[in-house]
Amino acid sequence: MFKNIEHYKPDLEKTMCMLGKLYADAARRRGGNVTFRALPPSDVEFYSTFDLTKYNYESDINEYAEDLSRLLAESFELRREVDDIMVPTISPVLGIGDYSAFVAGEIDFRKDTSWSKPVFENIDDWKRIPPLGTSKWYRWFLEICEAMLEISSGSGIPFMRGFFSPLDLAGALRGDMIYYDFYDEPEKLHDLLAFCADATIMFAEDIYALARKYLKDTKYGMYYLDGKINMSEDIACMISGKTYREFARPHTQRVINHFGEGHMHTHSRSLYLVKEICSMDGVVNLWLPTDPNAPRPIDHLEELIEDADGVCLAIDIDDFSEIENNLEILKKGNFSLTLPVKDIEEAKALTERFNLLEGI
């Protein structure tokens, strides 16, 4: 179903070289890299057309994997002439419910996303669940990964999987009670977060081992996994920098330390947390999408460059002129800029225009 990655990304070597330099510079806290991703509708449309309610995940895993792989292959094919920084990746799509159901609980599937309900009524319920790795969704998720790895094997396309941070995982398992836990049960909350860090490490290691089985002989198949962890810090948007530092950071840091490099995600709602997240050891990338009714990162470049201290910030822009107008400032830090475009032709044209910019 999938062709070789170089079919979808004819300039693969150049792109991987740029990414390598970007993250190496970020690790050394040295700026100077600005990259560009055009976001045509075809990059994301399949998320809304792929019907998650169609499958019985106990019996239809192969059908699921084939359907999703077909959509991914179509999406990759459409953008093969776009010479931007985006590298095709294979990744399961199950909404957001699976990000915590691997520990405990059920997934409530809706057409284009999924949910999980809080299952830890008491803060120390994590001590009473079956051992990690034995839940139904832990097993099924690995089976889904394996089905997708089998379909894509031989293509050399990197496999990719992100995770909740310990705080996000604890938030999903505990629900809104977690906000009271900061005040009512601070010690027990640390215990829960430590458990969530252990769970994330174990789950990620199992996924990575599986991916390694299929991708170890490929040049870039393990690029987004080996020595890296990709984690969200969404709940962090609801708490102060001080609370983040006291509760979330030590546990997130432990997960990053286990793998090496941290590729993080939070929202522009919490620009005040950029410094906290980027100052953790090993963090090289922070994806910071713009939320409605929240500050736009592109409007706060000077302070973000200072707060990020060389960590690459992946931010959205609304118009290409925002790159041209801010180019000299952008070059002081490391940035990955994403611009939604109306179609592939515009994606190609704007990528060419970007690639002609001086000093990029």
Add this chain to the structure above:
Amino acid sequence: MIIEEISLALQKGKANDVKALVQQALAEGYTPKDILEKGLIQGMNVIGGKFKRNEVFVPEVLVAARAMNAGQEILRPVLVKSGIKPIGKAVICTVQGDLHDIGKNLVKMMLEGQAIACVDLGVDVPAEKVIAAIKEHEPDLLCLSALLTTTMIMQKEIIEAVNKAGLRNRVKIMVGGAPVTEKFALEIKADGYAPDAASAAELAVQLIGEMHV
């Protein structure tokens, strides 16, 4: 002064202290109206203002609201006895397809902090349940929350359903949630939009005032 102590304890989220201080204030002869308005509501207003300015965050608002509830539990029977009623009533929910409830819960707590009684329909609420609640509870306000761009469209559908049911003149409708903008609120013909829970409470008081003119 004990009323100030109530406000400060509430701002720190000290529910047990608030409870004890309210009891003490009543025993010392303070009127329930003063305890409510100058102690509890004033404390929640301070928290709301700090929340708007990113000086406090969700956990601090939630523990303050819990302290407010603790104080109100003591006050409620006395308020009823003195004939002091809530300034209005709101039906609040997260719309169908959306299971997020933190935003809705924050708004509810802020509304209650302004002495607005709330009927909470929960999350993932379809239009027909909203219509039934308006008929049953006759609220001044309907507050619709959505956290996703894919579910905010349900706010429009619910407003249309309220129109169709002939109830639009009986209730003011506020919309909110992370992806919702003022422009969207105008487009779907809501009566109000607020970017955060504290502003929502201020707007709610204003809209209830307009209803009762």
